[in-house]
Amino acid sequence: MFRIRRIFDDLSPANGKALARIGEILKEQFPGARPGEAESIPEKLRNQLKYGFQTILFAAEKGAGKVHGFAxxxxxxxxxxxxxDYIAVPGAEAGGGLGGILYERVRKEALDLGCVGLFFECLPDDPELCRDGETRKQNAARLRxxxxxxxxxxxxxxxxxxLEPGGDNPPYLVFDGLGRQDPLRREKARLIVAAILGKKYGDLCPPEYIRMVMDSFRDDPVKLRPLKYVTAPERTAVAAALPExxxxxxxxxxxxxxxxxxxxxxxxxxxxxxxxxxxxxxxGLFTEKKARHFGERHILKVHSAVFFSYLRKVCMAMPEKESVYPYVFPVRNAARPPQDLSVRAGYFCMDTFTPLNKNAFLxxxxxxxxxxxxxxxxxxGRHLAYALVRPPGHHAERRLFGGFCYLNSAAAAAEYLSAFGRVAMLDIDYHHGNGQQDIFYGRSDVLTVSLHGHPRFAYPYFSGFEDEKGEGEGRGFNLNLPLPEHLSGQEYLDALxxxxxxxxxxxxxxxxxxxGGDTCKKDPTGTWSLAARDFENxxxxxxxxxxxxLVVQEGGYNTRLLGENVRSFFKGLFEASRSAGARLWSPASRDRRPAPRG
Structure with missing residues (x-):
């Protein structure tokens, strides 16, 4: 079973591996492609403005991320x-239907983007344009x-x-209206042709050639060649569901x-x-996945062994439905923790309202x-993920729990990802993210940023000030943006x-x-009044x-508005993420046409 996955960037190890294979396929299938074409794909994904187009890349994968084709x-x-620009299905996969699956995915994307249509080039089946009979048969198979x-x-x-007088096998411009009956207007087509020839082939097509082709579009609406090989389109519909x-x-x-x-x-x-x-x-934006168990070593990368050992020991020893609240704190002698586990709770806690019990730990x-x-x-290689969890974790420091938080889930995730490159943490809970600040305060590979109510009035009160910028190697890699007790959605957006x-x-x-959803109006733990439209922005x-x-759920206690605000936030996140960021498949054989217009 193939999975068609959109690749947005080359940032993850899985995407890097997939892009390397895609580059190999492109070189294998398109030996006449311009030098550097395969190597330029990662940059095209990263720098959408440089090339004048937004690059959209789909990989067909099977098993453990092995790429079998791409579009x-x-x-x-x-x-x-x-x-x-390209659809490529190498080797034994060609002719097995995978090219059609990729093409249908590109059609869906074009329809979702509100495009007037999908354009591409296909080599001619006309004897006056293609002299070789065998090549014409292959071209006809593609057009069919x-x-x-x-x-x-x-x-x-x-x-x-x-481009050169007497040249052979120049491409048609093919138009796919995506199953709609809207005519292709002349002026629109002229601009589209200018964009294709100018942006994609600008180094090959001189301005006078582009102007000549543009001026040749005289019919309004533009004429399309009648169907030649089929009596009627068979697959005009495009699936509405978002791919998993x-x-x-x-x-x-x-x-x-x-x-x-x-x-x-x-x-x-x-x-x-x-x-x-x-x-x-x-x-329809989410697909639920089963979480796997990761083990203690990931916890000990962000929490001290002494702290975690105590937390596990005291919680697992508690009788069912019983809790311990910290009530004695080591103000005078922090070096000598008491022997009684319940009394020792204050040695590892920062407040008196976060209970210890077996179920909290589990x-x-x-x-x-x-x-x-x-x-x-x-x-x-996933682009967006959401850990919908409780209890929250962003107040849990390396050796302290509190603020309803026991283990810092977001910090553990950032630590995991730091093995693959630099990570940023952006805490948008109403309360300061003191946990990850403490855990990463001396590191430069994980940037910690927090927008929160000023500690002069908001929990945890003793951290979250602007002058807390990191220490040692981490100096300058902690940014606190403490905000006033009352502010508008626009003021919050400015800080963001x-x-x-x-x-x-x-x-x-x-x-x-x-x-955190506790930035919304009437949250019992906050003072701000962000609405659903602010969360979307x-x-x-x-x-x-x-x-x-990766979004990790922290606070948010106005349950009447919480769900709507989370949905609005992900709507904005999803839409912006999708926006931020040809040799055509032959059902008969591998297409070995030269580089377009080369």
């Missing part, structure tokens, strides 16, 4: 058209394949005029409900997760596994822009977002960074 398309967001989708050459123009590989990978801590403190005022309750799921699952382990599974998904600029300057390969700004993003 590369160019999207013009101004003229709203897509140009199919595309006619099944209603795609036919543009007729009555000079697009297929050879491009949805947000969702990891839910399904056992979170075991941690339920039924005490008045304890707002970190199981209903939070259910409120979010109710809103996000019907959106739920925290499950949350950490979900976050690490999300990190692994990014490393394997400042944070985003710092993240862009960091050169991160991955972004981990500890996300924030998501758009973060998605515009073009990075693979």
């Amino acid at each position: 590369l398309a160019l999207y013009d967001p101004l003229l709203k058209f897509t140009f199919l 394949f595309y006619e099944r989708y209603g795609a036919v050459p543009v007729a009555g123009t000079k697009y297929e005029t050879p 590989s491009e949805r947000v990978a969702l990891f839910v801590n399904r056992d979170h409900a075991i941690h339920h403190v039924r005490e008045r005022g304890y707002v970190e309750s199981p209903v939070r997760v259910e409120a979010i799921l109710r809103e996000i699952l019907p959106s 739920a925290a382990l499950g949350a950490l596994d979900c976050a690490l599974s999300g990190a692994q998904a990014l490393a394997e 822009r400042r944070a985003s600029r710092r993240i862009a300057n960091h050169g991160a390969r991955f972004l981990v977002v500890p996300f 924030n998501g758009k700004l973060i998605g515009g960074l073009g990075l693979p993003v």
